Amino acid sequence: xxTQQSTFVxxxxxxxxxxxxxxxxxxxxxxxxxxxxDAAPVEAYLAKTGQTLKAILITHHHxxxxxxxxxxxxxxxxxxxxxxxxHIKGITQSVLDGDDxxxxxxxxxVLALPGxxxxxxxxxxxxxxxxxxxxxxxxxxxxxxxxxxxxxxxxGSPEMMYTxxxxxxxxxxxxxxxxxxxxTLSNIGFAIEAEPDNLHLMRRQxxxxxxxxxxxxxxxxxxxxxxxxxxFLRCHSVSLKEQVSARMAQELHSDLETFVYLRRWKxxx
Ligand SMILES: [Zn+2]
Numbered sequence: 001x002x003t004q005q006s007t008f009v010x011x012x013x014x015x016x017x018x019x020x021x022x023x024x025x026x027x028x029x030x031x032x033x034x035x036x037x038d039a040a041p042v043e044a045y046l047a048k049t050g051q052t053l054k055a056i057l058i059t060h061h062h063x064x065x066x067x068x069x070x071x072x073x074x075x076x077x078x079x080x081x082x083x084x085x086x087h088i089k090g091i092t093q094s095v096l097d098g099d100d101x102x103x104x105x106x107x108x109x110v111l112a113l114p115g116x117x118x119x120x121x122x123x124x125x126x127x128x129x130x131x132x133x134x135x136x137x138x139x140x141x142x143x144x145x146x147x148x149x150x151x152x153x154x155x156g157s158p159e160m161m162y163t164x165x166x167x168x169x170x171x172x173x174x175x176x177x178x179x180x181x182x183x184t185l186s187n188i189g190f191a192i193e194a195e196p197d198n199l200h201l202m203r204r205q206x207x208x209x210x211x212x213x214x215x216x217x218x219x220x221x222x223x224x225x226x227x228x229x230x231x232f233l234r235c236h237s238v239s240l241k242e243q244v245s246a247r248m249a250q251e252l253h254s255d256l257e258t259f260v261y262l263r264r265w266k267x268x269x
C-alpha cells in the first residue's frame with residue numbers, strides 16, 4: 001500500500017446529450033482536457049474552478065470530440081495532441097503508438113486503437129489519481145471501449161477493433177478507464193441479453209442504476225470490472241458464444257467471429 005497522496009483529480013465535464021469531456025487537474029490548478037467537443041462547458045468549468053487550461057488531448061476526429069478546439073485555442077496558445085494526418089484542424093502535436101509526453105507533471109503514453117475510426121488513439125496517464133491513490137494508470141479511450149460495451153465500427157475492420165479491445169483488456173486490472181460517453185445502463189441491458197447467466201452483470205446493473213438515479217456518472221470503470229461484465233471482452237466465453245450463435249444463426253469458429261456477430265447483434269438491438 002502506498003502512503004503517497006495523489007495530487008491529480010479527474011472530473012467529467014458533461015457535454016451534448018451523453019458526452020463526457022474529461023478534465024485532468026494537478027494540485028496547482030493546471031488542467032488538461034480530453035476530447036472537447038464543445039468549448040462552452042469547458043470554459044464554464046474553467047471559470048468555476050479557476051483552473052488554467054494547459055493542453056488538449058484528442059482521441060479521434062469525430063465532431064463531438066473535436067468541435068470545441070478552435071474556440072478554446074483562440075483564447076489561449078496551448079498544445080493540442082492527437083492523431084497525425086492533418087485532417088483535424090487545430091492539432092499541433094501529432095502522436096503515434098508508443099509515443100509518450102509529459103504535461104502538468106504526469107506522463108501520458110499513446111496507444112493507437114483503430115476500429116471505431118482509423119485514426120483512433122488512447123492516452124494512458126501514468127500517475128495515481130484521487131480518490132484512487134493505489135491505481136497507477138488511467139486510460140482515456142474515447143469511443144473504443146465503453147462501460148459494458150464498445151464503439152461502433154465506422155471505419156476499421158472487426159479485426160482491428162477486436163485487437164484494440166484486447167490491448168485495453170491486457171492493461172493492469174486496476175487501471176481506471178475514462179470513456180467518452182455515458183452509455184453504461186443501455187450497454188448493460190444488452191450485455192444481460194448476451195450473457196443471461198452472468199451474475200456480475202446483474203449486480204453491476206443494480207449498482208450503476210443507483211448511481212444514475214443519484215445523477216452521478218457511472219465512470220470511470222476499471223479493467224477488472226470490464227473483464228467480468230463487458231461482453232466484447234468476453235468473446236472467449238463458451239456461454240456467450242452459444243448465445244451469439246443461437247441469436248445470429250451462425251456457427252462460430254473463433255473469438256473474432258464471436259466478436260463480429262456480437263457487434264452485429266448489438267447494432268440491431
Ligand atoms: Zn466517435
